[in-house]
Amino acid sequence: MSAAKPPRILIIAGSDSSGGAGIQADIKTVTALGAYAMTAITAVTAQDTMGVHAVHLLPPELVRAQIIACLNDIGADVIKIGMLGSADICEAVAGELEAHARAIPLVIDPVMASTSGTKLLDDDTLTMTKSRLFPLATLVTLNIPEAEILSGVSICSEDELIEAVRRLGLIRAKAILIKGGHATWKAAEVVDSLFEVDSDESFYFESPRVDTKNTHGTGCTLATAIAVGLAQGLSLSDAVERAHHFVHEAIRTAPGFGSGQGPLNHMHAVRSI
Numbered sequence: 001m002s003a004a005k006p007p008r009i010l011i012i013a014g015s016d017s018s019g020g021a022g023i024q025a026d027i028k029t030v031t032a033l034g035a036y037a038m039t040a041i042t043a044v045t046a047q048d049t050m051g052v053h054a055v056h057l058l059p060p061e062l063v064r065a066q067i068i069a070c071l072n073d074i075g076a077d078v079i080k081i082g083m084l085g086s087a088d089i090c091e092a093v094a095g096e097l098e099a100h101a102r103a104i105p106l107v108i109d110p111v112m113a114s115t116s117g118t119k120l121l122d123d124d125t126l127t128m129t130k131s132r133l134f135p136l137a138t139l140v141t142l143n144i145p146e147a148e149i150l151s152g153v154s155i156c157s158e159d160e161l162i163e164a165v166r167r168l169g170l171i172r173a174k175a176i177l178i179k180g181g182h183a184t185w186k187a188a189e190v191v192d193s194l195f196e197v198d199s200d201e202s203f204y205f206e207s208p209r210v211d212t213k214n215t216h217g218t219g220c221t222l223a224t225a226i227a228v229g230l231a232q233g234l235s236l237s238d239a240v241e242r243a244h245h246f247v248h249e250a251i252r253t254a255p256g257f258g259s260g261q262g263p264l265n266h267m268h269a270v271r272s273i
Contacts, residue, residue, distance in 0.1 A: 006036045007231030010070050011224065012063070012093055013082030013111070014043035014055075020263030021047075021217030022082060026224045028266035033228040033246070038074060040066035040093075043085040049216055049258025057085045060092035067096045077231040079104050080224050081133065083111040087124040094132035105138040105230050108173070109223035112146045130171055137173040139236065141223045144182040157185055165195050174198060175236055177226075181218065190248070192222075194240050203237045205244040214254035214262035221264055222247045 009030050016022035023039050030037035042063050046054040070076060079101060084090045097106065110129055112121040121129070130150070134140055144155050150171065151164035161178060168176050180191040187209070194203040225246045229239025250264035257263055 006034055007077040007228070008036050008038065008074055009224070009227055009231055010038045010040065010067070010076035010079045011082065012040045012042060012067065012079065012084075013220070014045055014085060015041050016217070017044075017046050018048045018216075018258070018263065020049065021220045025217040025220045025264070025266060026080065026082065029221050029224040029246075030228055032267050032270050033225060033232075035228045035231055036074075038070045038076065040070065042083060042089050042093075049260035049262050051260070055085070057089065060086075060088045063089050064092040064096055067093065068100075071096075071100055076101070076104055078227045079106050080227040081106065081108045081110075082220055082223070084121070084125055084129065086122070087128045090125050090128040090132065094128070094136075097133070097136055102136065105227075106133075106136050107139045107141070107223050107227040107230070108133060108137045109141045109219050110146065111219065112149065135172040138230065139175045139177060139223075139226060139240075140171065140173040141177045141179060141219065141226070142168075143179045143219060147178050155183075161193065165193075169197050172197075177240060179219065179222065181215070192240065192244050194237060196236065203240070205241050207244065207248040210248070210251050212251060212254060213260070214256060214264065215251060216258075216261045216263050218247055218251065218264065221250060221266060 011026040014022045016024050027037045040063055044056045045052055147164050148155050151167040153160055153164040155161050155164050175196045178193045189206050190209050192205045222243050225243030226239045229242050249268050250266055253265040253268045254262055255265055
């Protein structure tokens with residue numbers, strides 16, 4: 001009897017030469033959690049734990065061709081979108097997903113800036129992402145600075161977070177996850193907050209805050225881990241819960257590489273680095 005085929009995850013995102021974020025972190029996460037990773041690379045970056053030093057965007061038609069090749073042959077159970085890089089790439093991606101992938105669950109981590117602060121999403125790309133991609137999304141994951149930009153609310157308390165989420169309902173995604181790593185009012189723990197727009201339900205996932213600088217790629221890793229959970233048949237809340245704890249452990253056991261914000265231990269569930 002042949003082994004069951006693993007679920008298929010198509011990742012549309014940029015490459016991180018240091019291996020801590022982007023496509024490299026996504027592939028590690030998918031593999032560690034027992035799924036099959038495919039990629040449509042949008043950009044090649046030169047980066048390390050200190051920051052992003054150079055970005056080269058790929059032609060939109062090449063991004064489109066990668067998506068078509070993956071969907072037409074192997075297929076996908078869930079699609080995850082990370083860094084897009086330009087409005088033209090966003091338009092190419094949105095066109096393919098609208099035409100050929102409306103029935104496939106979609107997780108979007110818009111990657112508006114790198115952990116080191118480099119801006120990775122310009123205003124035109126953000127506008128198109130909101131109008132074309134967010135309405136297709138099963139889940140949009142946002143850190144607090146991103147939620148502030150999109151909602152126009154300065155988030156410094158739980159009440160302001162709720163107000164921001166109320167306004168974010170206008171982005172038309174089915175659910176929104178606000179990541180708690182930047183929550184200044186939560187010193188001892190990290191709380192990721194999941195809001196399901198249609199059902200008006202909310203879920204909170206808490207873990208002790210780890211005192212570390214090794215957080216490079218946490219957003220990519222979390223969104224991809226959620227995508228794998230959905231592909232494996234978990235409910236959205238269960239997928240987020242498992243991903244939350246996966247990332248916490250990856251941060252806690254981070255190998256400490258580099259002079260800046262180091263990468264996570266994506267393979268902690270498989271072996272220690």
